[in-house]
Amino acid sequence: MASTHGAEVLVASNRGPVSYTLEEDGSLRARRGGGGLVSGLSTIGPDADALWVCAALSEGDREAVRRGVSEPGVRMLDIDAAVYDDAYNGIANSVLWFVHHMLYQTPLEPVFDAEFRRQWASYEAYNRAFAEALAEEAAEGAAVLVQDYHLALVPRMLRRLRPDLRIGHFSHTPWAPPDYFRMLPDDIAAELLGGILGADRAAFLTHRWADAFTDCCHAVLGPGIPSGTRIGVHGLGADAEFLRERAHRPDVIERMAALRAEIGEGRKAIVRVDRTELSKNIVRGLLAYRRLLEDHPEWRGRVVHVAFAYPSRQDLAVYRRYTDEVQRVADEINAEYGTPGWTPVVLHVKDDFARSLAAYRMADVALVNPIRDGMNLVAKEVPVVSDEGCVLVLSREAGAHEELGEDAITVNPYDVQGTADALHRALGMPAGERAERTKRLAAAATALPPAQWFLDQLQALQDDGSQPS
Missing domain, CATH: 3.40.50.2000 (Glycogen Phosphorylase B;)
Structure with a gap:
């Protein structure tokens, strides 16, 4: 599946650097976003063959995809609206967010029933859509930076499609300690950890969250990080x-x-x-x-x-x-x-x-x-x-x-x-x-402004020549 003329640096995230509004006259208005990833990608320069893969979030976004409207360096995925809702609201924001922020009122929640399993299948499909798009767009040996809990399964999926790529995953949330993380069904906990361990490098905002991830890997998967995934910390600073x-x-x-x-x-x-x-x-x-x-x-x-x-x-x-x-x-x-x-x-x-x-x-x-x-x-x-x-x-x-x-x-x-x-x-x-x-x-x-925060992750990924098996 390797692309001969693909992007050398790719970012994947739920929300992209641009959003579209459908105006009353039927025209589309594009609005550029900001933040660390945007400034980081702009820092590497226009000749870097960079691509941002993101989801269509609004009806304006979906209409832009349908019309073939896009911004340079952005690929927006029009994932089925029901699948997206299950993945984003049902799993990412109502389960994973709650686990990592330890927000459950445990006498009543969570309840991992048949409805949860149905939504989990959508979360897998949503992650698979990203993995397939990245595999299609990436040049041989490209660097791919996957963002956050929405896309925890992408690194492993992408590794299977494109073993030549250098893959990083960054978690922008806290990471739950093992006792809390293991509220998740055992197979789901293992799948989430294994998904991130498909990356060459898993990075976090603080040492505390990085240590919690490692502790969860040991508790759920056994001693050691068998994939050889490197663990990193990059404390995003103010601009x-x-x-x-x-x-x-x-x-x-x-x-x-x-x-x-x-x-x-x-x-x-x-x-x-x-x-x-x-x-x-x-x-x-x-x-x-x-x-x-x-x-x-x-x-x-x-x-x-x-x-x-x-x-x-x-x-x-x-x-x-x-x-x-x-x-x-x-x-x-x-x-x-x-x-x-x-x-x-x-x-x-x-x-x-x-x-x-x-x-x-x-x-x-x-x-x-x-x-x-x-x-x-x-x-x-x-x-x-x-x-x-x-x-x-x-x-x-x-x-x-x-x-x-x-x-x-x-x-x-x-x-x-x-x-x-x-x-x-x-x-x-x-x-x-x-x-x-x-x-x-x-x-x-x-100490670590947004552009440098992004470039440090990219440099660390490119410096690491080893890849998980």
């Missing part, structure tokens, strides 16, 4: 140059003025910016803020919790319920403590990147308290653009804690009282100490 330039554009300045009016003159701001994913722990963050106001009435009227909770995965009922709960708790706090001149919680649920950057610049305290997170770039981005220095209150369960923990105030994400105490300490931190911590946080946060 300082982009963030600092973007944070000083006129639209951000305008939003800073609007936020100042909402917060009120002279008040401190505790800022959080998250999607309403179950792992982000927004509700406990709000409860901790309420506890702060209860325990330390001196902060009433002097601090505002600016909470941006942007909708995520609203096609799943559990996420819709969680979003509603965030709104309910915020409303309760405002009803209980608010005064005509002070709104304790300023909650925004409409996604607005410029407003997020405005909040980053203005934050006195950044609250990042996920239950579990592969990395959490918000924790890295805030110190980079902060105007006056910002105290980072950071969950020990965020991957970013591995690099930033020394200069953050660490919290147990389940401990509402402990988080309230941390917020009080952060609000009272002297300006000099806050500025020094922010400087060190920003340096650590930008």
